[in-house]
Amino acid sequence: MAGVQDMGEKIKIWFRFVPREGWFPQDTEGLWATKLSEDTARVENIPFLQDGVAEGDVVRYQTDSDGLHWAAGQVGSAGNCTIRVVPVPTGPLGGSPQAVHERLSPFGLGGEVFSSDFPMVAFTVPAGTDFAGVKALLAQGQTQGWWHYEVGCGTRELWDA
Structure with a gap:
């Protein structure tokens, strides 16, 4: 007990x-x-x-x-979302998790790097964040070959943004 x-x-x-x-x-x-x-x-x-x-x-x-x-x-639920970003090694960010952090820094997101061998960055996107802005930047980065991303946990607020 x-x-x-x-x-x-x-x-x-x-x-x-x-x-x-x-x-x-x-x-x-x-x-x-x-x-x-x-x-x-x-x-x-x-x-x-x-x-x-x-x-x-x-x-x-x-x-x-x-x-x-x-x-x-x-x-x-705390209302937070989980987003995972993997920089493209041959892309403009050169596979740098630091560059991923810098691109997403205007949103004040905290993130952790999986490993030096696999530089996936997992971010917590807090409730109340500019979800539309985050989604637009993630889409832009994927289109421009900066990274691949996925939503590991999304809220209605994220999906509707």
Whole structure:
């Protein structure tokens, strides 16, 4: 039984998913989270692989016999979105994650780089961001060969922008 003193501790929540063809072979991703109750936690970092969840979302989890915490569903959305951007190595940005950050910096987005071998940048796009502007820049960058991108978690606010 978790005590009151355990609330607020950082734990790793594991997500299971079916690997995508031509993508990474992993079928799990661990995300840091802040424990809110015996079986809920708030996601504290950006998912690189898991779709349908964004930083700030609250998830329910179950703890297995090995002490691993496995996501069992989303409880609440923070209204944030997850966007992943991969710079084109032969494009104008030269595969630079820093250049991707610079292009998206006017929107104040926080992002994390997957690795130096694969410079995918995962961004949290907070609720209330200029979603139309972000979408226009992402489309422009893809058209001009700067990057490829995907929305890992979108909200109605993003889709309707």
